[in-house]
Amino acid sequence: EIVLTQSPGTLSLSPGERATLSCRASQSVSNTYLGWYQQIPGQAPRLLIYGASSRATGIPDRFSGSGSGTDFTLTISRLEPEDFAVYYCQQYGSSPRTFGQGTKVEIK
Amino acid sequence: QVQLVQSGAEVKKPGASVKVSCKASGYIFTNHAIHWVRQAPGQRLEWMGYINTGIGNTEYSQKFQGRVTITSDTSASTAYMELSSLSFEDTALYYCARDWSHWNDYWGQGTLVTVSS
Numbered sequence: 344e345i346v347l348t349q350s351p352g353t354l355s356l357s358p359g360e361r362a363t364l365s366c367r368a369s370q371s372v373s374n375t376y377l378g379w380y381q382q383i384p385g386q387a388p389r390l391l392i393y394g395a396s397s398r399a400t401g402i403p404d405r406f407s408g409s410g411s412g413t414d415f416t417l418t419i420s421r422l423e424p425e426d427f428a429v430y431y432c433q434q435y436g437s438s439p440r441t442f443g444q445g446t447k448v449e450i451k
Numbered sequence: 452q453v454q455l456v457q458s459g460a461e462v463k464k465p466g467a468s469v470k471v472s473c474k475a476s477g478y479i480f481t482n483h484a485i486h487w488v489r490q491a492p493g494q495r496l497e498w499m500g501y502i503n504t505g506i507g508n509t510e511y512s513q514k515f516q517g518r519v520t521i522t523s524d525t526s527a528s529t530a531y532m533e534l535s536s537l538s539f540e541d542t543a544l545y546y547c548a549r550d551w552s553h554w555n556d557y558w559g560q561g562t563l564v565t566v567s568s
Contacts, residue, residue: 378554380496387546387558388496399556431496435553439512440498 345369347432349443355451362419364446366432371412376436379408379417382445383428391430392417422448453477455485455547455559462565468535471562473547480528481505484550487521487532490561491543501550502530537566 346369356362366377374395380388390399392408395415405420419426427450432443458472473485486501500511502521509521515534523530530547545562548555 376553380555387548387561388555389558390551390554390556393552393554399554433496438510439514442496442498444495 344439345372345434345437345441347434347441347443349430349432349446351446352444353447353449355449356422357451358422358424360422362417362422362426362448364417364419364430364448366410366415366417366443368413368415368434370437372415372434372436374411376434377408377410377415378433378435380431380433380442381426381428382431383425388431419448424450453549453557455549455557457545457547457559457562460563460565462567463537465538465566465568467537467566468533469537469564470531470533471545471547471564473530473532473559475528475530475549478549480523481525485521485523485530486548486550486555487519488546488548488555489543490546491540494543497543499532504530534564537564539566542566 348367350365377395379392381391382388396408407418409416429445429447431445454476456474461469463469481504484501484503487499489497502509504523518535520533542565547559549557
């Protein structure tokens with residue numbers, strides 16, 4: 344199975360700062376099959392980005408995704424208070440679908 | 452509005468089975484597959500399998516093959532996930548999620564399954 348490794352484990356930033364989250368795959372993943380979810384504690388995950396760089400419905404444009412092959416990035420251009428959460432990357436190109444272990448974005 | 456409402460928390464003994472339901476509303480049930488994803492305490496999200504609610508076929512993660520059964524009742528717009536031979540490691544929050552172009556755009560609220568002797 345494809346293992347997704349996210350870094351860093353925790354990102355401590357202030358509102359207004361830029362957040363850069365990384366997701367590395369153990370083997371190449373087509374852009375089509377890589378996405379990102381946000382999970383606020385106590386809530387279900389929410390789809391943010393699909394196809395590596397397309398924003399899901401209702402997702403603000405401060406969220407952007409990029410990358411290819413084995414290296415993908417989620418960028419939050421200016422952190423808002425509601426963005427402090429855990430972020431997971433996911434791939435579905437190879438079964439089973441797998442998730443990264445998550446990056447927690449916390450308030451500094 | 453689209454909603455997925457799951458059944459309530461369960462406490463089971465090792466070796467038992469659990470069946471969790473997921474009732475969909477706000478869309479045509481047979482137009483979207485339903486996936487099941489679990490999250491054990493402090494662990495990453497883990498995909499278990501899905502059902503094509505239109506034709507009833509399923510796909511399961513190899514990890515759960517033989518222990519998990521996903522079904523659906525189209526007349527009730529409800530999907531079910533049954534996990535057998537429970538062990539302590541199966542203690543987790545279990546989510547159902549709607550499929551949208553292979554992604555999961557709506558999720559249930561989660562069902563906590565606790566395995567305890």
